[in-house]
Amino acid sequence: MLENEQNLIKRAIEGDKEAFSLLYSHYQPQxxxxxxxxxxxxxxxxxxxxxxxxxxWQNIEGFRYQRLPLSSWLYRIARNQVIDSYRTKKDELKLExxxxxxxxxxxxxxxxxxxxxxxxxxxxxxQLKPEQQDVIIMRYIExxxxxxxxxxxxxxxxxxxxxxxRALKNLRQILEKE
Amino acid sequence: MENIIEKLKNLKKITPDKDYSSRxxxxxxxxxxxxxxxxxxxxxxxxxxxxxxxxxxxxxxASILVLIIFISALYLNSVVSPLxxxxxxxxxxxxxxQQINQSIDINLKEINYxxxxxxxxxxxxxxxxxxxxxxxxxxxLSSEGQIDKLLEELVK
Numbered sequence: 001m002l003e004n005e006q007n008l009i010k011r012a013i014e015g016d017k018e019a020f021s022l023l024y025s026h027y028q029p030q031x032x033x034x035x036x037x038x039x040x041x042x043x044x045x046x047x048x049x050x051x052x053x054x055x056x057w058q059n060i061e062g063f064r065y066q067r068l069p070l071s072s073w074l075y076r077i078a079r080n081q082v083i084d085s086y087r088t089k090k091d092e093l094k095l096e097x098x099x100x101x102x103x104x105x106x107x108x109x110x111x112x113x114x115x116x117x118x119x120x121x122x123x124x125x126x127q128l129k130p131e132q133q134d135v136i137i138m139r140y141i142e143x144x145x146x147x148x149x150x151x152x153x154x155x156x157x158x159x160x161x162x163x164x165x166r167a168l169k170n171l172r173q174i175l176e177k178e
Numbered sequence: 179m180e181n182i183i184e185k186l187k188n189l190k191k192i193t194p195d196k197d198y199s200s201r202x203x204x205x206x207x208x209x210x211x212x213x214x215x216x217x218x219x220x221x222x223x224x225x226x227x228x229x230x231x232x233x234x235x236x237x238x239x240a241s242i243l244v245l246i247i248f249i250s251a252l253y254l255n256s257v258v259s260p261l262x263x264x265x266x267x268x269x270x271x272x273x274x275x276q277q278i279n280q281s282i283d284i285n286l287k288e289i290n291y292x293x294x295x296x297x298x299x300x301x302x303x304x305x306x307x308x309x310x311x312x313x314x315x316x317x318x319l320s321s322e323g324q325i326d327k328l329l330e331e332l333v334k
Contacts, residue, residue, distance in 0.1 A: 140186040
């Protein structure tokens with residue numbers, strides 16, 4: 001959670017662009033990752049991520065009635081965006097684009113092994129059920145608490161722990177096969 | 179397991195393009211804001227409507243069930259009501275009881291007749307055994323008359 005987040009949210013609700021920019025800078029990378037791992041296409045991930053924050057900015061007044069952390073609310077919007085995109089078009093997964101995304105980061109440009117490793121784990125995640133994918137990304141990549149994940153996915157924390165356990169088990173089996 | 183978690187953490191290295199991020203933010207902040215309150219009101223209204231519809235549907239289903247139960251109860255009452263069972267009909271029971279009473283009365287009369295006739299026959303036989311001819315025992319004749327009387331009563 002971002003420091004002074006409540007104040008930033010309050011200011012963003014009042015239309016303060018700077019406050020929203022700070023919230024955007026903090027949450028956009030993780031929302032982007034979440035979408036990207038699920039859709040596997042850079043341009044689509046960028047488009048969907050843009051839509052998520054556009055909706056968040058336009059509807060942030062409604063957020064005060066939601067009674068959930070901002071992260072959970074954003075993940076909820078992102079998840080719905082991804083589901084909608086699945087409904088409208090079902091493109092084939094393009095794993096080649098991972099190279100493109102990681103190359104954008106100068107720090108890891110030369111880490112070919114790491115790229116391969118990321119490609120492998122991403123491919124394994126894609127084989128999980130959408131619900132298990134969500135939990136794995138939120139819990140182990142973004143390190144959200146089970147409570148936050150539960151609020152984002154509209155489930156109980158216990159249900160999240162069960163999904164998490166099954167997802168890890170499945171992921172291990174998939175990785176062992178390869 | 180820890181190895182997998184470490185591998186998963188590597189995915190955190192995926193980050194969005196910085197140019198894309200700043201362009202996206204700029205577009206978002208300069209986009210015309212829709213009336214969020216209206217949006218929220220509409221969604222709230224939709225939610226309320228949905229809740230009301232759900233409640234109405236539940237009430238309708240419950241009413242239909244109650245109605246079905248009520249009709250079934252009425253039907254069962256008319257078909258297998260204890261008041262309609264012949265065994266529990268008061269008038270039929272009293273008629274049956276009267277018939278039983280009458281048959282008991284008849285049986286009692288028969289028993290009385292048999293008892294009397296037995297006594298009369300016994301007495302007569304005793305007297306006959308004591309005398310040789312009926313003329314010597316005039317009670318025999320009166321006993322026979324008594325028997326006739328009883329027979330007539332029975333016939334009545």
